[in-house]
Amino acid sequence: MTGNRQVRLAARPQGLPTEADFDVTEAPAPEPADGQLVVQVRFISLDPAMRGWMNDAPSYIPPVRIGEVMRAGAVGRVVASRHPDYAEGDHVSGALGVQQYAVSDGSGLIKVDPEAAALPVYLGALGMTGMTAYFGLLEIGRPEPGQTVVVSGAAGAVGSAVGQIAKLKGCRAVGIAGGEDKVRFVVEELGFDACIDYKAGDVRAALREHAPDGVDVYFDNVGNPILDAVLTHIARGARVVICGAIAQYNADTVEGPSNYLQLLVRRSTMQGFVVFDYADRYAQAAREIAGWMADGRFTSLQDIVCGSVDTFPQVLQQLFDGDNVGKLVLEVQHV
Amino acid sequence: MTGNRQVRLAARPQGLPTEADFDVTEAPAPEPADGQLVVQVRFISLDPAMRGWMNDAPSYIPPVRIGEVMRAGAVGRVVASRHPDYAEGDHVSGALGVQQYAVSDGSGLIKVDPEAAALPVYLGALGMTGMTAYFGLLEIGRPEPGQTVVVSGAAGAVGSAVGQIAKLKGCRAVGIAGGEDKVRFVVEELGFDACIDYKAGDVRAALREHAPDGVDVYFDNVGNPILDAVLTHIARGARVVICGAIAQYNADTVEGPSNYLQLLVRRSTMQGFVVFDYADRYAQAAREIAGWMADGRFTSLQDIVCGSVDTFPQVLQQLFDGDNVGKLVLEVQHV
Numbered sequence: 001m002t003g004n005r006q007v008r009l010a011a012r013p014q015g016l017p018t019e020a021d022f023d024v025t026e027a028p029a030p031e032p033a034d035g036q037l038v039v040q041v042r043f044i045s046l047d048p049a050m051r052g053w054m055n056d057a058p059s060y061i062p063p064v065r066i067g068e069v070m071r072a073g074a075v076g077r078v079v080a081s082r083h084p085d086y087a088e089g090d091h092v093s094g095a096l097g098v099q100q101y102a103v104s105d106g107s108g109l110i111k112v113d114p115e116a117a118a119l120p121v122y123l124g125a126l127g128m129t130g131m132t133a134y135f136g137l138l139e140i141g142r143p144e145p146g147q148t149v150v151v152s153g154a155a156g157a158v159g160s161a162v163g164q165i166a167k168l169k170g171c172r173a174v175g176i177a178g179g180e181d182k183v184r185f186v187v188e189e190l191g192f193d194a195c196i197d198y199k200a201g202d203v204r205a206a207l208r209e210h211a212p213d214g215v216d217v218y219f220d221n222v223g224n225p226i227l228d229a230v231l232t233h234i235a236r237g238a239r240v241v242i243c244g245a246i247a248q249y250n251a252d253t254v255e256g257p258s259n260y261l262q263l264l265v266r267r268s269t270m271q272g273f274v275v276f277d278y279a280d281r282y283a284q285a286a287r288e289i290a291g292w293m294a295d296g297r298f299t300s301l302q303d304i305v306c307g308s309v310d311t312f313p314q315v316l317q318q319l320f321d322g323d324n325v326g327k328l329v330l331e332v333q334h335v
Numbered sequence: 336m337t338g339n340r341q342v343r344l345a346a347r348p349q350g351l352p353t354e355a356d357f358d359v360t361e362a363p364a365p366e367p368a369d370g371q372l373v374v375q376v377r378f379i380s381l382d383p384a385m386r387g388w389m390n391d392a393p394s395y396i397p398p399v400r401i402g403e404v405m406r407a408g409a410v411g412r413v414v415a416s417r418h419p420d421y422a423e424g425d426h427v428s429g430a431l432g433v434q435q436y437a438v439s440d441g442s443g444l445i446k447v448d449p450e451a452a453a454l455p456v457y458l459g460a461l462g463m464t465g466m467t468a469y470f471g472l473l474e475i476g477r478p479e480p481g482q483t484v485v486v487s488g489a490a491g492a493v494g495s496a497v498g499q500i501a502k503l504k505g506c507r508a509v510g511i512a513g514g515e516d517k518v519r520f521v522v523e524e525l526g527f528d529a530c531i532d533y534k535a536g537d538v539r540a541a542l543r544e545h546a547p548d549g550v551d552v553y554f555d556n557v558g559n560p561i562l563d564a565v566l567t568h569i570a571r572g573a574r575v576v577i578c579g580a581i582a583q584y585n586a587d588t589v590e591g592p593s594n595y596l597q598l599l600v601r602r603s604t605m606q607g608f609v610v611f612d613y614a615d616r617y618a619q620a621a622r623e624i625a626g627w628m629a630d631g632r633f634t635s636l637q638d639i640v641c642g643s644v645d646t647f648p649q650v651l652q653q654l655f656d657g658d659n660v661g662k663l664v665l666e667v668q669h670v
Contacts, residue, residue: 269606
């Protein structure tokens with residue numbers, strides 16, 4: 001255990017975050033005080049929500065302060081412990097931050113078993129990503145068997161899980177993604193009934209084809225213009241789940257859905273949620289998803305970039321480029 | 336009974352409807368066929384929803400066709416009947432249209448009692464206006480005693496009823512209206528706890544003052560920019576009821592609520608509704624509202640313009656000018 005390199009927020013980004021918005025600092029390797037443990041960070045989760053955490057605006061969680069270690073979900077290995085519940089060699093998941101070593105008093109940490117699933121899966125299907133898909137779809141979307149579930153960002157971390165859960169619950173799953181490769185992946189590898197390539201043409205026409213009776217549940221990860229397109233085609237009593245708006249996060253001003261009056265015409269609901277509210281049910285959801293994975297009925301795909309914490313700003317840009325498929329994870333190599 | 340003057344839709348309006356969008360025709364006075372009745376139209380309801388009915392766009396109800404008598408809720412008196420359930424002298428309410436005499440087979444008609452309430456009240460508190468406020472607030476908004484209900488268009492037909500029902504259900508009622516006179520009316524005559532004058536200044540600052548714990552239920556009649564302002568101040572778990580968007584109806588393109596991601600941050604719901612879905616419960620709701628009126632706990636204010644069916648286009652413009660207080664009604668004088 002050498003020094004601890006840490007990525008700190010240096011400035012509030014304007015638009016897309018750049019390297020200039022972060023500072024990398026190095027501190028002595030931490031030692032645990034009584035009641036603390038030290039975690040060597042192994043895999044860092046890259047999430048669209050990170051962009052919101054960098055803004056100085058009230059939200060469901062306080063913004064990252066300037067100078068503070070960038071917030072991130074991560075998994076790692078306990079390398080020193082003076083905490084009664086954790087021993088050296090345990091693996092944990094939690095908001096460990098973009099740094100090589102995290103000091104924790106154990107709050108918010110979950111022990112994970114590297115024998116049961118590869119560590120990055122605890123950031124994907126068995127982590128916040130899977131929980132977001134599971135609770136957003138089932139608690140907010142409330143799809144019924146036979147209904148049509150449409151999800152944007154369908155090749156992404158949350159979207160790929162949403163469509164698969166919809167299928168497992170007896171629904172028709174239609175994805176929206178950008179590019180032929182993603183579309184093929186979503187249908188052929190993930191088993192969606194159809195996937196619309198928003199880069200290839202008219203999303204509204206494709207929705208009429210693939211959701212002929214209208215969209216019962218729309219799980220939105222991207223915001224406009226796709227949100228507006230889907231709103232024109234919702235079924236009566238539809239549920240529109242607002243999970244995120246990656247297409248809007250780097251914009252100076254968010255574009256609102258101008259077709260929101262379809263909520264009136266179609267007696268429909270648009271509802272937002274924050275996955276943290278379901279923390280007391282994570283374990284049950286993870287067990288169900290793990291069961292599907294064990295049965296080969298659910299695919300958790302991670303897109304792992306090998307690097308160091310210093311690489312974080314570039315990997316974050318990849319997330320917003322929209323090129324990755326599955327859950328984007330930074331592997332922190334400790335040499 | 337002389338001829339029957341009828342106001343027909345002549346053109347699809349661009350923006351605000353003008354006289355040129357309507358034709359007035361005259362036909363012989365109608366005679367009822369077997370199973371029909373003829374109603375002399377006495378009071379015509381002016382509703383923001385009329386603007387949507389003039390557009391050639393799919394909605395919850397088919398558009399008025401070019402050349403068709405303009406759709407309107409109205410009350411009138413049966414002047415001839417060959418229908419077993421209706422006798423000359425009965426009074427009825429229904430979608431009678433902008434015309435002096437309507438022929439009906441009775442479908443959609445409700446008998447009303449001019450002794451129990453003045454006829455225009457059957458277009459206001461005891462009519463579609465009251466039903467819209469009642470079911471929108473109680474079924475979609477679901478306010479709990481002690482919660483804060485904010486309603487826009489608070490001096491208007493629906494808004495004035497929403498705030499009064501909120502008070503009767505034990506809530507704090509805060510209106511949003513334009514101009515000192517309306518604000519005074521809403522607080523002093525209708526008994527709202529507060530009313531914000533959106534023309535006088537910063538709606539967001541006023542919301543912080545008058546809804547210090549956030550807005551639990553927002554009943555939106557107007558759309559942007561007020562919808563966006565209220566979204567910045569919703570409480571956790573808030574319900575945003577989309578009843579209409581009068582500020583948007585005459586715009587070429589609707590402006591969507593750019594602050595819709597507050598639904599996520601505040602775990603809130605935006606939901607639309609159409610009052611017709613509650614038709615089987617109108618009678619029960621009207622009885623409850625009539626009881627409040629009899630007890631002096633509910634004010635139904637009608638703004639009655641005396642004229643003829645020919646006056647309809649000008650009166651419709653008054654509706655969108657935003658100057659009227661209470662329910663705007665055209666009294667059709669039969670000379």
